[in-house]
Amino acid sequence: MELRSGEALSGGRDEAGFVLEPADGSTQTARRVLLATGMEYRYPPLEGIAERWGRSVFHCPFCHGWEHRDQPLAVFDRGGALMLTAWSDDVTLLTNGPADLTSEDRGRLEAAGVAIDERSIAGVRGPGGTLTAVTFTDGSERPCGGLLIAVTLHQRSTLAAQLGAVSTEPGPLFADALAVDAAYATSVPGLFAAGDAAGVMPSLANAVASGNTAAAMVVMSLTTAPRGLSASGAGPGATR
Numbered sequence: 167m168e169l170r171s172g173e174a175l176s177g178g179r180d181e182a183g184f185v186l187e188p189a190d191g192s193t194q195t196a197r198r199v200l201l202a203t204g205m206e207y208r209y210p211p212l213e214g215i216a217e218r219w220g221r222s223v224f225h226c227p228f229c230h231g232w233e234h235r236d237q238p239l240a241v242f243d244r245g246g247a248l249m250l251t252a253w254s255d256d257v258t259l260l261t262n263g264p265a266d267l268t269s270e271d272r273g274r275l276e277a278a279g280v281a282i283d284e285r286s287i288a289g290v291r292g293p294g295g296t297l298t299a300v301t302f303t304d305g306s307e308r309p310c311g312g313l314l315i316a317v318t319l320h321q322r323s324t325l326a327a328q329l330g331a332v333s334t335e336p337g338p339l340f341a342d343a344l345a346v347d348a349a350y351a352t353s354v355p356g357l358f359a360a361g362d363a364a365g366v367m368p369s370l371a372n373a374v375a376s377g378n379t380a381a382a383m384v385v386m387s388l389t390t391a392p393r394g395l396s397a398s399g400a401g402p403g404a405t406r
């Protein structure tokens with residue numbers, strides 16, 4: 167086995183399988199490819215978010231909620247407001263302008279103790295990677311120690327598309343996750359995908375688990391296809 171570092175810049179398919187072109191100018195051929203390329207997490211382009219991303223501004227209450235428990239928290243993601251009440255009694259939903267909320271939804275939020283702030287957001291501020299307040303376009307601000315924001319996950323490059331992999335329909339979280347079956351086989355025979363790139367619920371444990379299964383399926387398809395047996399991901403009639 168050889169472990170190579172570097173970015174796979176481009177790729178394609180030929181009669182033997184796949185051809186990948188790493189950044190060092192070489193060529194790598196393979197009968198199977200397992201894409202574990204992750205996703206780019208895109209968040210709203212608000213002033214001050216980038217410096218605090220993954221620290222005091224975050225997308226996942228399970229990843230960051232404990233560190234910010236019992237602090238005043240703001241949420242720029244309607245779906246996350248109720249969930250965040252598991253970590254703090256001081257949660258405010260930011261609507262960034264007049265709230266598009268039904269009276270029923272407003273009642274549910276208020277019943278859960280979630281405040282609703284309809285001011286237009288300018289950005290966030292605080293020393294270093296910390297957060298002390300959300301600022302508004304009218305010059306006012308709201309003190310808070312953590313901000314939950316909505317993100318969408320996008321493929322980091324066109325590599326999967328170059329290899330012919332089909333994506334699932336865009337959803338609220340994944341913009342273009344790769345379509346895979348239960349064995350993490352994509353729509354292209356011999357091409358597998360795992361982790362965030364394959365639309366698995368984003369977490370380290372899920373990425374590892376899906377990679378573990380996908381790797382086993384790669385080995386299975388490599389050992390069964392040449393013997394005339396079918397395995398998920400090998401593709402119809404595969405003999406290599």
Ligand SMILES: Cc1cc2nc3c(=O)[nH]c(=O)nc-3n(C[C@H](O)[C@H](O)[C@H](O)COP(=O)(O)OP(=O)(O)OC[C@H]3O[C@@H](n4cnc5c(N)ncnc54)[C@H](O)[C@@H]3O)c2cc1C
Nearest residue numbers: 172173174202203204205220229361362368369370371373
């Ligand atoms: C800010 C933040 C905080 C998080 N906190 C947590 C947490 O606390 N707990 C938790 O369980 N999860 C957390 N997650 C989610 C978790 O990080 C992901 O679900 C997980 O890392 C996905 O693993 P992956 O292997 O699919 O992708 P990644 O971890 O993104 O790894 C993909 C790798 O592939 C490389 N790559 C991409 N394209 C190419 C290419 N063309 N050629 C070569 N290499 C390439 C990338 O550089 C990267 O190193 C967090 C995510 C974010 C953004």
